[in-house]
């Protein structure tokens with residue numbers, strides 16, 4: 714059972730040629746390599762976005778927040794076959810720097826991706842992609858330039874309960890705060 718909880722609820726924007734851009738909500742997502750920076754998203758073959766991303770070889774992962782919960786749900790409950798999701802949600806497409814697909818201006822973090830490999834796993838195809846550009850809104854940074862989790866206020870998806878949650882407010886520790894084995898864990 715796929716009970717890995719919570720997962721991000723990302724909005725992935727994509728576009729093929731001069732067609733209208735589309736957005737799909739994705740939770741089957743993860744960082745899979747640091748150098749080069751890479752992530753994977755898994756998409757069912759029948760999604761409209763599957764076809765777009767398969768053909769274009771590009772997409773943008775846009776991180777969601779509590780404020781963007783409604784738009785996130787809409788993009789996961791409607792298909793670009795029948796609707797223009799940018800118009801429906803009021804989200805703003807903005808030019809990306811390295812890929813043709815637009816990024817979503819309202820999302821505080823945008824990861825521009827180029828597909829390197831597609832793995833047919835079963836119900837889903839996994840798009841293994843390199844992150845070729847990253848945008849982080851200054852508004853979510855603290856005074857040392859680090860991402861401030863409370864300012865970000867990320868939205869997560871709890872897969873088996875099928876619920877969206879937000880509210881990460883209690884810092885438990887920082888990486889290596891136990892000082893146990895810190896040296897051997899430094900390069901991750």
Ligand SMILES: Cc1cc2nc3c(=O)[nH]c(=O)nc-3n(C[C@H](O)[C@H](O)[C@H](O)COP(=O)(O)O)c2cc1C
Pocket residue numbers: 722735736737738739740741742755756757759760761762763785786788789790791792793794837870
């Ligand atoms: C929170 C959430 C997470 C989702 N995660 C995935 C996913 O990882 N992979 C997938 O294929 N569909 C996922 N879906 C379903 C698609 O977002 C949904 O089928 C969408 O309508 C497809 O849009 P499209 O036809 O425009 O591509 C998710 C839906 C929601 C609401």
